[in-house]
Amino acid sequence: MISAKFNLEPWQKTLYIVFFSQLVSVVGFASIFPFLPLYVQSLEIRSNLSVELLAGLVYSTQAFTMMIASPIWGAVADRYGRKPMILRAMLGGSVTMGLMGFAGSAEMVVFLRAVQGTVTGTISAANALIAAEVPRRKMGFAMGLMQVALWGGVALGPLLGGVLADAFGYRLSFVLTASLLLIAAALIQFGVTENIKPEERESHKNRSLWQDWQHILAAPGVKIAYTVRFVAGLAQVLIVPIAPLFILSLLPDGAPINFYTGLVIGVGGLASTVTSVMFGRMGDRIGHRKILLVSALIGVIAYAPQGFVTAAWQLLILQAISGAALGGVVTAVAALLAHFTVQGEEGSVYGLDNALVAGSRVISPLLGAFLATAISMRATLSITAVFFAVVFLISWLALPSNVVKTSRIPTPAD
Numbered sequence: 001m002i003s004a005k006f007n008l009e010p011w012q013k014t015l016y017i018v019f020f021s022q023l024v025s026v027v028g029f030a031s032i033f034p035f036l037p038l039y040v041q042s043l044e045i046r047s048n049l050s051v052e053l054l055a056g057l058v059y060s061t062q063a064f065t066m067m068i069a070s071p072i073w074g075a076v077a078d079r080y081g082r083k084p085m086i087l088r089a090m091l092g093g094s095v096t097m098g099l100m101g102f103a104g105s106a107e108m109v110v111f112l113r114a115v116q117g118t119v120t121g122t123i124s125a126a127n128a129l130i131a132a133e134v135p136r137r138k139m140g141f142a143m144g145l146m147q148v149a150l151w152g153g154v155a156l157g158p159l160l161g162g163v164l165a166d167a168f169g170y171r172l173s174f175v176l177t178a179s180l181l182l183i184a185a186a187l188i189q190f191g192v193t194e195n196i197k198p199e200e201r202e203s204h205k206n207r208s209l210w211q212d213w214q215h216i217l218a219a220p221g222v223k224i225a226y227t228v229r230f231v232a233g234l235a236q237v238l239i240v241p242i243a244p245l246f247i248l249s250l251l252p253d254g255a256p257i258n259f260y261t262g263l264v265i266g267v268g269g270l271a272s273t274v275t276s277v278m279f280g281r282m283g284d285r286i287g288h289r290k291i292l293l294v295s296a297l298i299g300v301i302a303y304a305p306q307g308f309v310t311a312a313w314q315l316l317i318l319q320a321i322s323g324a325a326l327g328g329v330v331t332a333v334a335a336l337l338a339h340f341t342v343q344g345e346e347g348s349v350y351g352l353d354n355a356l357v358a359g360s361r362v363i364s365p366l367l368g369a370f371l372a373t374a375i376s377m378r379a380t381l382s383i384t385a386v387f388f389a390v391v392f393l394i395s396w397l398a399l400p401s402n403v404v405k406t407s408r409i410p411t412p413a414d
């Protein structure tokens with residue numbers, strides 16, 4: 001009915017519904033993400049672990065379990081459908097986030113975050129569905145729109161969470177997130193119809209998960225794209241554990257720390273929202289590799305001076321520019337992965353992608369905390385520019401200039 005009223009093709013209807021549900025779910029997740037260290041600090045600690053270690057574990061445990069689970073869920077999606085995987089991720093996230101709001105100790109939050117990483121993964125599930133349903137010629141636009149949902153949620157979520165945390169405490173943010181994820185799941189359940197081609201399902205019957213992954217990694221350009229994704233993931237999360245403390249050092253006494261933390265982190269997401277679709281459309285015309293190179297250079301320029309700021313407004317501007325760069329990098333890699341691989345493997349492709357991003361989130365918060373302790377918080381911010389420089393060099397030297405895609409879905413003989 002919606003598609004008829006607005007003259008939408010089926011793939012367009014699916015894209016817009018998944019976009020909106022993803023936006024809703026990311027707003028929920030992002031409303032609590034920047035404040036997890038402060039929430040952990042406010043709870044009882046029942047072990048001998050330090051609050052600093054627990055603050056790091058609350059990020060790393062979730063990322064570690066997601067790193068392990070994502071490729072498996074991706075392969076399951078190729079065999080049984082991508083829509084069920086989105087529902088699993090959203091409903092699983094709703095339950096675990098709701099329980100976190102009632103946690104009685106910091107250790108319980110860490111445990112629930114580990115469970116969350118096992119059962120969630122909305123972004124990779126949504127990307128897999130979109131990659132399977134959208135024509136390849138529109139992939140840059142589609143993946144750009146999905147990044148708008150991601151970064152729009154990242155921009156709005158911390159601001160909403162900051163206001164709620166200052167007014168009502170941290171627990172309400174978890175309850176709100178659980179409710180938003182239920183709404184997002186309902187949108188997918190009643191609004192999306194997945195079209196699974198019989199030959200795609202048949203091709204996976206007698207093939208192992210390992211054979212799926214081997215075939216994907218053998219495609220030209222895929223390993224390089226995954227490497228770029230991992231390095232960009234390191235850059236994205238490096239300053240997250242220290243951001244609230246660094247922002248606090250820039251603010252006058254009595255300033256609302258939760259609001260300003262949400263604002264600084266959120267503005268990067270807002271900038272990524274603006275650039276994702278713009279760069280995605282542009283990449284469809286001129287090539288996503290070019291977009292990747294330009295975005296990486298902008299990231300180097302924006303991150304290098306962040307360790308030298310003396311006021312919160314300066315950090316705000318530089319975070320906006322670096323967020324714009326990150327939006328271009330992530331959108332370009334997501335589109336390139338779709339072009340480098342064949343239809344029918346989207347679940348495994350983006351499951352592996354999500355595993356690498358999760359792996360970067362295991363390492364990066366701990367690395368950021370280590371660098372901040374060993375050197376300084378300021379140096380850690382500027383070091384982020386090095387990761388963008390690595391992204392540029394890898395993309396320039398090793399990423400194929402032309403798309404060379406495998407011609408068929410593999411058979412068990414492969």
